[in-house]
Amino acid sequence: MTEIDIGARLKTIREERGLSQRELAQRAGVTNGLISLIERNMTSPSINTLKKILEILDTTLSDFFAQGERSEPDRFVFRHDELTEINPGRVYRAATAESLRALSFKRVGRSDNTNLLMLYETYDPGADTGEDAYSHEGEEGGVVISGELLLTVGDRTELLHAGDAYHFDSRIPHRFRNISSEPCIVVSACTPPTF
Known part of the structure; x- marks a missing residue:
């Protein structure tokens, strides 16, 4: 080594x-x-x-x-155990410590020299990105793989189930919550990368 x-x-x-x-x-x-x-x-x-x-x-x-x-500039496959854990508290500063512990964000690929941030997200029951909605430059989208996710964008709130997807302008304040008793898995992407 x-x-x-x-x-x-x-x-x-x-x-x-x-x-x-x-x-x-x-x-x-x-x-x-x-x-x-x-x-x-x-x-x-x-x-x-x-x-x-x-x-x-x-x-x-x-x-x-x-x-x-x-x-390894040509690398295009990243195994699940190679995904980089991101600290969601760096982004969702208004979230409580308890709800942040229920969140897991794993970045796909490297953080340098990319125009796209891709995440494998786990929202355990009670996970919440914070009472204060978050906004940033760009756009984002995702697909709920399993479980349910309560998504608020601006003044609208929708409950998404496995197979449902979302896409919105990230400059609009938004919030993600898991209000169910089961974990929720989401695969998402945003551009430009925010973290």
């Missing part, structure tokens, strides 16, 4: 995002000196510290350590 230069990798991603060491440190709640030490490989961050830093850089631990995947 090839050893990853954590410092160089962190510096590259930070610079790609247009952040200074000071800006990154402030947003992540760590010291500027720590970022500098990590980038110079003078210290190894704990997993929790690295996760906090990478969250600001909109990168997951698995993406950070999966640099070998970049050498």
Whole structure:
């Protein structure tokens, strides 16, 4: 297994995002000196510290350590256990901790250099993206694979069942909920990628 230069990798991603060491440190709640030490490989961050830093850089631990995947530009198949778990709390900040624990978003493919975000979503009973509807640039659509999903777009609410689909302008505030006693599985896509 090839050893990853954590410092160089962190510096590259930070610079790609247009952040200074000071800006990154402030947003992540760590010291500027720590970022500098990590980038110079003078210290190894704990997993929790690295996760906090990478969250600001909109990168997951698995993406950070999966640099070998970049050498597979022709790759088009991603097995279920290779999908990257996305923290829904990064997007749905108005959701309660309990309802966020009932959500699972797994991204298909890599997050870099793509115009499409595809997700395999699991909404356990009680999952809710938050009382405050969420909106963002672009459009999104999805298909309910199993279970039921209560979808609100603007001032309209619809209950979707397995086989039903949705497609809407994402600039309209929207909310997803599972009000049933069974899990709901959705495969969705949005463009441009939001996370």
